[in-house]
Each structure stands twice: as C-alpha cells, then as structure tokens.
Amino acid sequence: MNRREGEGCPRRNADAAQDGDGNSSSPVIAAFKVFQQELDTKHDKHERLVKISRDVTIESKRSIFLLHRVTSVPNADDILKEAEVKLDSVRQKIGQIAEELRGEDIFQFHRAFTPGIQEYVEAVSFLHYIRNRSLISLEEINARLVFMTGEKVELKDLAEAPQTGGQVLTFQVTPSDYLLGVADLTGELMRMCISSVGNGDIDTPFQLSQFLRQIHDGFSYIGNTGPYEVSKKLHTLRQSLGKVEDACYALRVRGSEIPKHMLADVFSSRTTLLDPEEGVV
Structure with a gap:
C-alpha cells in the first residue's frame, strides 16, 4: 500500500512548515x-x-x-x-x-x-x-455647506461663536448633482401646481409654467454636454412642463366656467390626452 507523499517524513514536514513561516515575511x-x-x-x-x-x-x-x-x-x-x-x-x-x-x-x-x-x-x-x-444658484447652496470640525457650527455663526481653533470643512456640490437636483425639482413644482389649482389658486400655475419653461430652455442649452443622467430626466421634465402648460391653457380658456372645487379635474382630464412618449417642443 503506497504512502501519501510526505506522510511519515518528519524532516520534510518540518521543512515545509519552515518555508510557510518564511513566506509570511515575504x-x-x-x-x-x-x-x-x-x-x-x-x-x-x-x-x-x-x-x-x-x-x-x-x-x-x-x-x-x-x-x-x-x-x-x-x-x-x-x-x-x-x-x-x-x-x-x-x-x-x-x-x-x-x-x-x-x-x-x-x-x-x-x-x-x-x-x-x-x-x-x-x-x-x-x-x-x-x-x-x-x-437658487450652485454658489448659494455651497455657501451654506461650511462646517467646523468637532462642532455643529456653520460659517455664518463663527463671528458669534468662540474661536476654538477648529478646522473649517467645506463640502462642494458638484455641477452634475446640482443639475440633476434641479431636474427633479420640476416634478415637485408640477405637484405644487396641481395642489394650487385644487385650492382655487389660478395664478400660481401660470407663474410655475413660465418658470418651468425657463428651466427647460436652460437644459436645452446644455444639450449633450452635460451629465448623461440629464437626458433621462429631461423627458420627465418635459412631461411636467406639458402637464402644467396644458392645464394653464384649459384654465385660460374655460377657467371662468369651471367651479373652484372642480379645478383640479383639469389635470386629470386634460393631461390624459398627452402622449406619454411625446416631448415638449
């Protein structure tokens, strides 16, 4: 019966263990x-x-x-x-x-x-x-993100706070994060428009429509030079703008005929006619 290699050979096993210990210092x-x-x-x-x-x-x-x-x-x-x-x-x-x-x-x-x-x-x-x-501008956002290490004190409070020699830390929001956050803002503005109409406020939708149009034009100037995620959110931005503008059109044409408690139905009735794949020109 053949023995396994190395079995019963103390010297060989000792040499192998010594080699293993030597590898740890390699x-x-x-x-x-x-x-x-x-x-x-x-x-x-x-x-x-x-x-x-x-x-x-x-x-x-x-x-x-x-x-x-x-x-x-x-x-x-x-x-x-x-x-x-x-x-x-x-x-x-x-x-x-x-x-x-x-x-x-x-x-x-x-x-x-x-x-x-x-x-x-x-x-x-x-x-x-x-x-x-x-x-809000990117500079205004970054101006609020200045901190003291070890303290929960912002830069605007440093004049009133005692100086402890702490190190100032700053966080800079990148332009891409700023653009993507603004793109998401348009969805909240569209929801705000719906709430305003539901509460009988017919002035806010027209203000929001103009503001959303300005944001859309700004993103259009960026084109393909911005972050690739912008192209994904631009479609949602266009949909939000389309809903607000379509509702503003209905309010302008038929606003006086619609009771205030039914104004919110303008969104549900008019926006269903929009093609979800159709962008705003």
Whole structure:
C-alpha cells in the first residue's frame, strides 16, 4: 500500500512548515496585506457614506413633503421655518460626509453619496422657490455647506461663536448633482401646481409654467454636454412642463366656467390626452 507523499517524513514536514513561516515575511505578502487594509478601509468608508446619504435622502424628502403644505394653509411662514430647521439638520449630516471625505478624492466615493446630495438640492431649491420665486444658484447652496470640525457650527455663526481653533470643512456640490437636483425639482413644482389649482389658486400655475419653461430652455442649452443622467430626466421634465402648460391653457380658456372645487379635474382630464412618449417642443 503506497504512502501519501510526505506522510511519515518528519524532516520534510518540518521543512515545509519552515518555508510557510518564511513566506509570511515575504515582501510580496507584506505588500498585499497593505493593499488589503487599504481596500477594507475604503470599503468601510464607502458603506458609511451610503448610510449617511440615505439619511440625507429621507430627511430631504420629509422637508419636501412638508413644503407641499404651503398651498393649503393660510400662513405659510410656520411651515417654511419648520422646513428650514429640517434642512439645517440635513446640512449637519452633509457635514459628516465632508468629514469622511477629508483628505480623500471625492470622485472615488461620489456614487456613494450623490443620491442624497441630489435630494438635498431638490429640497433646498424648492424652499428657495417658494420664498423668492426664483432658482437658487450652485454658489448659494455651497455657501451654506461650511462646517467646523468637532462642532455643529456653520460659517455664518463663527463671528458669534468662540474661536476654538477648529478646522473649517467645506463640502462642494458638484455641477452634475446640482443639475440633476434641479431636474427633479420640476416634478415637485408640477405637484405644487396641481395642489394650487385644487385650492382655487389660478395664478400660481401660470407663474410655475413660465418658470418651468425657463428651466427647460436652460437644459436645452446644455444639450449633450452635460451629465448623461440629464437626458433621462429631461423627458420627465418635459412631461411636467406639458402637464402644467396644458392645464394653464384649459384654465385660460374655460377657467371662468369651471367651479373652484372642480379645478383640479383639469389635470386629470386634460393631461390624459398627452402622449406619454411625446416631448415638449
């Protein structure tokens, strides 16, 4: 009966064990251990950024839902203040993202947090439009994303806060995230238009129609030079604009004939005639 190779040969087994111990000090093995540690660190940071981005998305959506109530209440100031408080807490979470990205290449982790940043841009631009009836700029958004390390203090509060020698951290929203957030804003404006009509407000739809047309024209100028995701959202933007403009046409032609409590039916009756695959020229 043949013995297995190496069985019953203590010297050979000892030599093999010695070779195995020697491999642990090999420069190649040591280098790969360093690579393993770097990859594990990067993976852990990526997972933390995904979780923070998910929290930013949830809180931003809640702010948007809250802002939609401004069309149904007599005094919208309280709602706007409450929404601002919610967005302040969102900004603190973005400060956590800035802390995680300190000393890192932002584009290595961009896919981990871009959904939350786009949702934040959508929420803060929605609040800005309700207050000012204009589009917030990228510079205005980034100006609010300045933080102190170790403290929940924004740059605007530094003059009143005691100086502790903390390091200033900034988070810069990329132009692509800004564009995609503004593209999502158009859907919220279309819903705001529906709510306004349902509450008997026939002036807001015409304001929204003009504003949406300006946004659409701006995206048309970008063309194929912008992020590839813009082309996907541009179709939705055109649909939202088409619904608002079609409803404004019906209100202008037959607005005086339609009772206020039935104005919301203008959207359900008129927009069903739109071809869902047909864009707005």
